[in-house]
Amino acid sequence: MKLDKIDIKILNHLASDGRIGWRELADKVGLTLTPTLRRVRLLEERGYIQGYFARLDEARLAGELVVFVSVSMDKQEQEVLVNFEQRIAQVPEVMSCFLMTGDADYLLRVVVKDLHTYQSFLANTLTRIPGIAHIKSSFALKSVLSRTAPPL
Amino acid sequence: MKLDKIDIKILNHLASDGRIGWRELADKVGLTLTPTLRRVRLLEERGYIQGYFARLDEARLAGELVVFVSVSMDKQEQEVLVNFEQRIAQVPEVMSCFLMTGDADYLLRVVVKDLHTYQSFLANTLTRIPGIAHIKSSFALKSVLSRTAPPL
DNA sequence: ACTGAAAATAAATCGCA
DNA sequence: TGCGATTTATTTTCAGT
Numbered sequence: 399m400k401l402d403k404i405d406i407k408i409l410n411h412l413a414s415d416g417r418i419g420w421r422e423l424a425d426k427v428g429l430t431l432t433p434t435l436r437r438v439r440l441l442e443e444r445g446y447i448q449g450y451f452a453r454l455d456e457a458r459l460a461g462e463l464v465v466f467v468s469v470s471m472d473k474q475e476q477e478v479l480v481n482f483e484q485r486i487a488q489v490p491e492v493m494s495c496f497l498m499t500g501d502a503d504y505l506l507r508v509v510v511k512d513l514h515t516y517q518s519f520l521a522n523t524l525t526r527i528p529g530i531a532h533i534k535s536s537f538a539l540k541s542v543l544s545r546t547a548p549p550l
Numbered sequence: 551m552k553l554d555k556i557d558i559k560i561l562n563h564l565a566s567d568g569r570i571g572w573r574e575l576a577d578k579v580g581l582t583l584t585p586t587l588r589r590v591r592l593l594e595e596r597g598y599i600q601g602y603f604a605r606l607d608e609a610r611l612a613g614e615l616v617v618f619v620s621v622s623m624d625k626q627e628q629e630v631l632v633n634f635e636q637r638i639a640q641v642p643e644v645m646s647c648f649l650m651t652g653d654a655d656y657l658l659r660v661v662v663k664d665l666h667t668y669q670s671f672l673a674n675t676l677t678r679i680p681g682i683a684h685i686k687s688s689f690a691l692k693s694v695l696s697r698t699a700p701p702l
Numbered sequence: 703a704c705t706g707a708a709a710a711t712a713a714a715t716c717g718c719a
Numbered sequence: 720t721g722c723g724a725t726t727t728a729t730t731t732t733c734a735g736t
Contacts, residue, residue, distance in 0.1 A: 409611070412604035416568045419729065431730080433704055446607050451698045452564035453600045459561070460700030464648065466657060483694045490701035495694040496616065505618060505688070509700055536657070542635050542647040546603045548612030548661050549642035572713065585721050587714075 413547035565699035
């Protein structure tokens with residue numbers, strides 16, 4: 399499937415307003431209702447649109463403290479890594495996790511209420527996962543920029 | 551404003567399905583349409599809900615390569631920092647940017663098509679911003695976990 | 703593939719408990 | 720604050736080009 403200009407416009411509009419009405423969307427992309435809706439459904443089916451979400455105020459609802467945690471593992475064995483990934487996926491404070499190149503193996507973004515909560519996250523959750531060799535925490539002072547969607 | 555159980559339910563549902571119908575939402579939280587809609591509007595006005603967005607397939611639409619870039623500045627002067635933040639906000643490849651504690655000053659998440667594009671991002675965009683002392687790039691091998699909303 | 707109108711659903715409003 | 724009915728708007732479907 400190749401996307402044309404109108405598909406890109408549709409994606410851009412939905413990325414910035416996920417609850418836009420189909421009629422309004424149709425107007426903005428220069429089509430009528432029917433083909434617009436058909437294109438949206440197709441983009442959803444093909445996975446270009448992965449879903450619709452309300453964005454919540456993370457700081458106010460979950461915590462003010464954002465920590466980037468670099469985690470190095472003892473060994474690069476599949477079993478250890480898979481286990482780590484499964485365990486980490488069940489920790490609610492962990493907002494994102496990437497497997498990395500370089501000295502650290504994983505980079506996590508963790509959101510907690512305060513330093514005390516973070517300390518307890520380290521002591522009771524993260525360090526209890528087997529195979530971790532080293533942990534480095536970097537604290538965010540403020541969020542400068544956060545995009546919901548990539549530019550198209 | 552304090553949130554009760556029903557508000558939390560509403561936020562949870564909207565965070566996982568931003569296009570849910572108000573009637574369906576009302577059913578799920580155990581209220582009728584009117585009070586549900588009133589609560590949603592209030593949560594929007596107070597900023598607990600910051601907006602609704604379609605989530606797009608970042609890798610397929612923007613690029614496969616995710617890079618975390620640590621940027622250290624020459625000096626911690628306000629003028630230099632503010633300028634950096636303004637410039638970086640206009641770069642489409644930069645998906646997020648945090649001001650950090652520790653050795654690096656900023657941590658960016660950058661999405662690009664490939665290494666060549668990344669090299670050109672470094673040479674033509676990032677290094678042209680004044681006041682940068684040092685840049686360290688860490689590449690993501692894969693995304694393990696990515697939450698859209700914090701747990702409530 | 704797109705259009706436009708009709709039919710079916712859903713959302714917003716309002717008076718009332 | 721919450722409910723239920725009414726009005727208004729939106730979404731979906733379908734015959735036609």
